[in-house]
Amino acid sequence: MNFDTTLFLQALLHRAPGHIAEHLQLVLIPLTLAVLIAMPAGILLTRPAYRRQAERVMSVFNAGQTIPPLAVIALFFPFMGLGYGPAVLALTIYALLPIARNTVAAIASVPEEVKEAARGMGMTPGEIFFRVELPLSIPTIMTGIKTAAVLTVSTAVLAALVGGKGMGAIIFAGIHFFRFELVLAGTLYIGIMAISLERGLALLERKLTPPHLKSARRRGTI
Amino acid sequence: MIQLEQVSKTFRGSRQPAVDRITLRVKQGDICVLVGPSGCGKTTLLRMINRLVEPDDGMITVDGRSIAQMDPPTLRRTIGYVIQQVGLLPHRTIAQNIALVPELLKWPREKTARRVAALLEMMDLDPGEVGHKYPHQLSGGQAQRVGVARALAADPPIMLMDEPFAAVDPIVRVRLQDQLLRLQQTMQKTICFVTHDINEAIKLGDHLVVLKAGRMVQSGTPLDILTQPENDFVLRLLGDDRGVKILDQTRAETLMDPFADAAAQAAANGHRVQAIDPVKIALERMMLMNTDEITVCEGARPVGLLRWNAIKAHVHRISGGAS
Numbered sequence: 001m002n003f004d005t006t007l008f009l010q011a012l013l014h015r016a017p018g019h020i021a022e023h024l025q026l027v028l029i030p031l032t033l034a035v036l037i038a039m040p041a042g043i044l045l046t047r048p049a050y051r052r053q054a055e056r057v058m059s060v061f062n063a064g065q066t067i068p069p070l071a072v073i074a075l076f077f078p079f080m081g082l083g084y085g086p087a088v089l090a091l092t093i094y095a096l097l098p099i100a101r102n103t104v105a106a107i108a109s110v111p112e113e114v115k116e117a118a119r120g121m122g123m124t125p126g127e128i129f130f131r132v133e134l135p136l137s138i139p140t141i142m143t144g145i146k147t148a149a150v151l152t153v154s155t156a157v158l159a160a161l162v163g164g165k166g167m168g169a170i171i172f173a174g175i176h177f178f179r180f181e182l183v184l185a186g187t188l189y190i191g192i193m194a195i196s197l198e199r200g201l202a203l204l205e206r207k208l209t210p211p212h213l214k215s216a217r218r219r220g221t222i
Numbered sequence: 223m224i225q226l227e228q229v230s231k232t233f234r235g236s237r238q239p240a241v242d243r244i245t246l247r248v249k250q251g252d253i254c255v256l257v258g259p260s261g262c263g264k265t266t267l268l269r270m271i272n273r274l275v276e277p278d279d280g281m282i283t284v285d286g287r288s289i290a291q292m293d294p295p296t297l298r299r300t301i302g303y304v305i306q307q308v309g310l311l312p313h314r315t316i317a318q319n320i321a322l323v324p325e326l327l328k329w330p331r332e333k334t335a336r337r338v339a340a341l342l343e344m345m346d347l348d349p350g351e352v353g354h355k356y357p358h359q360l361s362g363g364q365a366q367r368v369g370v371a372r373a374l375a376a377d378p379p380i381m382l383m384d385e386p387f388a389a390v391d392p393i394v395r396v397r398l399q400d401q402l403l404r405l406q407q408t409m410q411k412t413i414c415f416v417t418h419d420i421n422e423a424i425k426l427g428d429h430l431v432v433l434k435a436g437r438m439v440q441s442g443t444p445l446d447i448l449t450q451p452e453n454d455f456v457l458r459l460l461g462d463d464r465g466v467k468i469l470d471q472t473r474a475e476t477l478m479d480p481f482a483d484a485a486a487q488a489a490a491n492g493h494r495v496q497a498i499d500p501v502k503i504a505l506e507r508m509m510l511m512n513t514d515e516i517t518v519c520e521g522a523r524p525v526g527l528l529r530w531n532a533i534k535a536h537v538h539r540i541s542g543g544a545s
Binding site: 111113114115116117118119120121122123124127131132135136210211212213 | 272274294295297299300305307308312313322326382
């Protein structure tokens, strides 16, 4: 197989960029939905009233992770058909687990004696949550969101298979016609999107992380 | 004043009550020490006073008001609480940690800042240096001093302390104990203090409550308990050096022979202790000087003579000559 540089550059500079916006939509909408569902669910699962259900609900989220996204689309095909909607649904389900799992783990790992002292000082449950548990949990929750984001960028390629568009359109076209140049151009953009999204979220994480953890991290890396 | 009336608590899944019909009164300005082996219910009892644990039965009142009628967070903001693991909020600076309760009480910012600085000074911590640090940058002893400062922040009349000095090394522990006693002389807080260390209990307590398996075994002043232990359990808890402990709790003046007249007073020898010094100190000096008697003074004035024989006889009499 010979490498056609002209075709590669044409794909890289003209065909692929048109799919960036589509692809980002396929990432950001499911990711936002997943955060909006999984974070409150994770928080709820650490409240005393629901703590017992945590195991069971987490196994449901786990199951969501094991079903291949294409199977989700096939499952919902009778109700939703093909296209953009089912793709978003499948990607949302796929992104739930890392966020929910990290939210539960983060809040559960807030030291017991810190919560005990906060309660003993006279903080209400709401104050303990917003002033103690949540700030201490931000770094781990953000790690979950970053994982989900990178996962969704790559999984969203599959959306093209069901007519959901995105960068997958180029990649699968390349696979069909044995044009390696197209696959490479599409994949390059996937990589760039994954890295920049991860970096962007890392910046946000840094902003939200409580200062004592920042200084600890700095010391750790030097 | 804190009053507990026939208070009981059985935890779910346990057949034996953790706290079994305890009646107790902690006087204003006293340090009341709850002492006993682990699992005796002392911590549970303490945590019922700020409603971290709800009693099944009985009544607890603070200054005559039943705490069951109060909103728990509001109640807790009026009671200082210190725990063994300290539990400082790791994401807040030391100053912010101490400011926690004043903040919850919505104090003006300036008043809070002044109070925080004053408390750090009081605990022998430099406000300029320590105030901006985070808890993980402190030593264990420093962290616990901050824990005490945080509990004192809103000047609560009552303090609950749950083995606050158990996790620090022995040298620091003695320093923290001395500091607490020094502060208490001016603060006059009503303090409930939990410990399993009988030496700490005797040193700090105005009043001791000995607990075993949820029941109160004995209560009284340290000297009461040392001189009249209720049973073998208390005797064992007091340890092998009960006589020495008694001498530490007995003032020199109680065992001395008072001088009958000015002539005897004038003949007093050179070695002296103060009347309010513990006999243990007098004994230490007698041993150092290799003498059998020492002059007891009130200020500069000799008032009596303390003899080795009197000390010996006293310990012998109290321990019943038995054992």
